[in-house]
Amino acid sequence: MKINIETVEHVANLARLYLSEEEKAEMANTLSSILDYMDKLNELDTTDVPPTAHIIPLKNVFREDVVKESLPREEVLKNAPEKERGFFKVPRIIED
Amino acid sequence: MDLNRLTIHEAHELLSKREISSVELTKAVLHRIEEVEEKVRAYLTVDEDRAIEMSKKVDEEGDFSSPLSGIPVAIKDNICTRDLKTTCASRILANFVPPYDATVSERLKAKKAVIIGKTNMDEFAMGSSTENSAFFATRNPWDVDRVPGGSSGGSAAAVAADECIYALGSDTGGSIRQPASYCGVVGLKPTYGRVSRYGLVAYASSLDQIGPLTKDVTDCALVLNAIAGWDERDSTSANLPVPDFTKSLVEDVKGMKMGLPKEYLGEGVEPEVKEAILSAARVFEKLGASVEEISLPHTEYALWAYYIIAPAEASSNLARYDGIRYGVRAKDYEDLLDLYKKTRSEGFGREVKRRIMLGTYALSSGYYDAYYLKAMKVRTLVKADFDRAFEKYDLIIAPTAPTPAFKLGEKTGDPLKMYMSDVCTIPVNMAGLPAISIPCGFSGGLPIGLQIIGKPFDEATVLRAAYTFERATDFNSRKPAL
Numbered sequence: 001m002k003i004n005i006e007t008v009e010h011v012a013n014l015a016r017l018y019l020s021e022e023e024k025a026e027m028a029n030t031l032s033s034i035l036d037y038m039d040k041l042n043e044l045d046t047t048d049v050p051p052t053a054h055i056i057p058l059k060n061v062f063r064e065d066v067v068k069e070s071l072p073r074e075e076v077l078k079n080a081p082e083k084e085r086g087f088f089k090v091p092r093i094i095e096d
Numbered sequence: 097m098d099l100n101r102l103t104i105h106e107a108h109e110l111l112s113k114r115e116i117s118s119v120e121l122t123k124a125v126l127h128r129i130e131e132v133e134e135k136v137r138a139y140l141t142v143d144e145d146r147a148i149e150m151s152k153k154v155d156e157e158g159d160f161s162s163p164l165s166g167i168p169v170a171i172k173d174n175i176c177t178r179d180l181k182t183t184c185a186s187r188i189l190a191n192f193v194p195p196y197d198a199t200v201s202e203r204l205k206a207k208k209a210v211i212i213g214k215t216n217m218d219e220f221a222m223g224s225s226t227e228n229s230a231f232f233a234t235r236n237p238w239d240v241d242r243v244p245g246g247s248s249g250g251s252a253a254a255v256a257a258d259e260c261i262y263a264l265g266s267d268t269g270g271s272i273r274q275p276a277s278y279c280g281v282v283g284l285k286p287t288y289g290r291v292s293r294y295g296l297v298a299y300a301s302s303l304d305q306i307g308p309l310t311k312d313v314t315d316c317a318l319v320l321n322a323i324a325g326w327d328e329r330d331s332t333s334a335n336l337p338v339p340d341f342t343k344s345l346v347e348d349v350k351g352m353k354m355g356l357p358k359e360y361l362g363e364g365v366e367p368e369v370k371e372a373i374l375s376a377a378r379v380f381e382k383l384g385a386s387v388e389e390i391s392l393p394h395t396e397y398a399l400w401a402y403y404i405i406a407p408a409e410a411s412s413n414l415a416r417y418d419g420i421r422y423g424v425r426a427k428d429y430e431d432l433l434d435l436y437k438k439t440r441s442e443g444f445g446r447e448v449k450r451r452i453m454l455g456t457y458a459l460s461s462g463y464y465d466a467y468y469l470k471a472m473k474v475r476t477l478v479k480a481d482f483d484r485a486f487e488k489y490d491l492i493i494a495p496t497a498p499t500p501a502f503k504l505g506e507k508t509g510d511p512l513k514m515y516m517s518d519v520c521t522i523p524v525n526m527a528g529l530p531a532i533s534i535p536c537g538f539s540g541g542l543p544i545g546l547q548i549i550g551k552p553f554d555e556a557t558v559l560r561a562a563y564t565f566e567r568a569t570d571f572n573s574r575k576p577a578l
Contacts, residue, residue, distance in 0.1 A: 008453070015411060015456040016418070016433075017449060018441040027453055030511055034454060037512065038400050041470050044477065051472030052479060054302050054332070055288050055528030061331035075195035081425035088420055091432050 001035040003028050099124035100258045101575070104315040107261055108163045118151035118166030121261075122210050125168045129212075129259045132578050137234050138244075138254035140173050141181050142213040150210045157208075163318045165208040170260035172251050173214040174221055175306065176295035177201045180211065184297050185229035186219045188423045188443025198295020199330065200264060200306050200323045207322050212260050215250030219445045220414065221271055221299045223247050224517045227508055228447045235504070236278060237576040238542055242501040245275030245517075251309045252279040256576055262319055263309040268300050269402055270497075270521025272307045273533035277496035277545025280535045280574065282562070283309045284316050285521075287553045288528035289334035291320075292327030300409035301332075303402075303525045312572055313534065313563040317341035320555060336553060344559040347567050350384035352557075353489045359395035360494035360520055369495050372537030372544040377493060379568055380561070390489065392481040397474050398523035403515060404458045404471035405526075410448075411455030417443060450511065479527040486551045491561055495520050496533040496545030520547060530555045532562050535571040543571075 008028050012019050019027060073086055082089035099107070099121050110116040126144055133139060147168065154166035171177060174184045176194035178201070183189045197205065204211070218228035226234040226249025234249045236242040237257040244253040248265030252275035255263050265272040267285035276283025284307045291306045298304065308319035321342065326335040356377055361370050377387040419425035419439030426438035444452070458467035485492060497520055507514040524531045529549055536546035546565070550558035566572050 003457075007457075011453055011457045011460060014460060015452050016415075016436045016440050017444075017452065018437045019449070023446075023449070027450065030450060031454060031457065033512060034403065035457075035467075038404060038467060038471075040400055041397055041474050044394075044397060044474060046470060046473035046477070049473040049476050051469055052475040053472055055479065055526075056332060056334065058332060063328065071195050076421075078195060079192055079422035081419055081423070090420055091429065091435055093432050 001032065001039060003031045003035065098258070100128040102261060103311045104163060104167055104262055104318050107167050108160065111166050112160045118154045118210060119148065121166065122147050122151040122168050122212070125212055125260055132257050132259065135235060135240050135578060136237055136253050136257045136259065137232055138215055138250040138257065138259055139170070139213045140183060140185060140216050140231060140250070143180055143211060147210050147212045154208050154210065159208070162207040164204065164322055166210060167261050168210045168212040169204060170212055170215050170251055170254045170263040171201065172217055172248050172263070172265045174217060174266055174297040175201060175264060176297070177211060177214065180214065182214065182297070184220050185217045185231060186443065186445065186448070187230045188417050188439070190424055192422055196295065199292035199327045201295065203323050215248070215254055215263060217250055218247035219448050220297070220410070221247040221266055221268055222410070222447050222451050224270070224274060224514050225507065226250060227504065228445060230445050233504060236501045237578055238280060239501065242503055242542070243278065245278035245501060247271040248309065249275045252276050252281055252283065255279065255281045255309050255311060257578055258575070262311065262315055264306060265309050266296055266304055266306050267525065268303045268406060269525050270518040272309060273496045273521050273531060273545065273547060274518060276309055276533040277543065278501035280543030280576070281309055281311060282313055282316050282532065282534050283307065284320065284532045284555070285524065285530065286320060286324065286555055287530040289332055290530070290553065290555065291323050292330040292333045294327055294329040298413040300406040301413060302409060303406060313559060313566050314345055316532065317345055317559050334553065339556055341556060341559055344556040345563045346560060347564045349380055349561050349564045352385040352491065352561065354380060354385055354387045355390035355485050355489040355492045356387055357390050357392045357395065357492060357494055359392055364516065364519070365495060365498040366500070366539065368537070368539035369498060369500070369544050372539070373493070373495050373546060376536045376546045376565065379565060380493070383564060383568060387493070390485055390492070392485060392523065394474065394477045394481050395523055398478045398526050399515065399519050401471040401474040401478065402522045402526060403454070404467050405475065407451040407455030408458045408468050409455070411452045411459060414448070414452055447511070475526050478523050482527045482529060490557055492549040494547045494549065496547040497521070500539045500542035500544055524549055528552060530558050532558050534562050534566060536565070536569070537571060
């Protein structure tokens, strides 16, 4: 599988990353060679094989929905890069 | 006596008899850190003041009923420790101070452990050499020009250099066992679900598992006793009874059936490593176990399926680093999207970006079936190989890594070569099995690790075989000259 620069740019956008021109070129190269190896998997016929997403046969682990104490607001906000009046601060996203 | 060289059980005995104090033990460890850390660089944070404070408290209370009481532990920096910086060796979390403890941190604290500091690692646990740390590389105590392995390289090096009494690491594709092997210490990856992942910074959630790195097998059982067990806060933790693992510390492998998969001794495995594993097999045979060659035919495919599944899960898990709620935020940005992109581009290192890209690609529209779905199907086949083998055998023995520790810089330019160093450990994560690495030989003065793989939730048999081997050999008694 050959990955070109346009694909790298598309995937970088999906992943919310900016890449320098040098990084894009390197990424196209390494991803191509890694994906070449991945193509080895096609040697295996998996038509009737079910996928394993998870090793433990668990489905929807539920618990009672009870009100419990959460972390105090100040503790949670302690690590926020920007905060204001008890909220996380983000750039404006709604136009006036 | 250099107290920092003690194992947990040795230290516990002296503490219980009041022959030493926790403060003396903790100071001995801190002194050792001062002495060798410049060469080894195992720690990202040494929490000297609080460690001393905690050890004083334990001494004053004088309750040494817990085997971990008053004993210094080093914790990998992707495991949350309340009010103690937890960076994942990433610039994006360089200033992150968790407001809560991981379940394992909480459990160790409940046993009155003394947390000495946080250890270096490959950024977000993505790597096999600890060279991907955003801050600095850790060195192998046996040869400081070589890597300690990764991603729990700081934890393994700290144990090997006696800069702690024991450590915790995490293992997604070999990140406890491979560094344990390179540093000549004991490292256990428990069964997936045996230890709660709550508070472990997620890399690949279906593969990640926390486990101990220790100086011997007895210590490994003691630490597993403390951290194992169901946790409401991790829905994938297993609600199963936890045996007392110290009951496994018996010298007896008589009648045990072991399989030695031929795929693990093939091309790419260094002759000295192969020889060490074959002589380990002979040791087990002499002690009354039977060892037979077996085949796990999908072994080579496991590696490539892993490098789809792990990056896919990582690309989703690492989406949370957006510069809003925690971590470092980029300085100048035009709008929200620009903030996300700048923050992530400045905050993540090259290997992390590579895996996010790979995972995003594998999950993106049009490629999901070809890569991610295919990889999950191959995972089924890898697991079926093990299931079949365990119908007939109690344990599987194999090398932990195909070679001893490599030189710093040797593989940084070629990610594929780096990925290959986990070829013997990755299938075990894919199948969720427990496996230990213990020292079983040396090649040119560098340790070689024997991997013992068990049935799901049968850490007990793994530990029993490991303990028997340790007692029958003396590979464990050698220490690096630093």
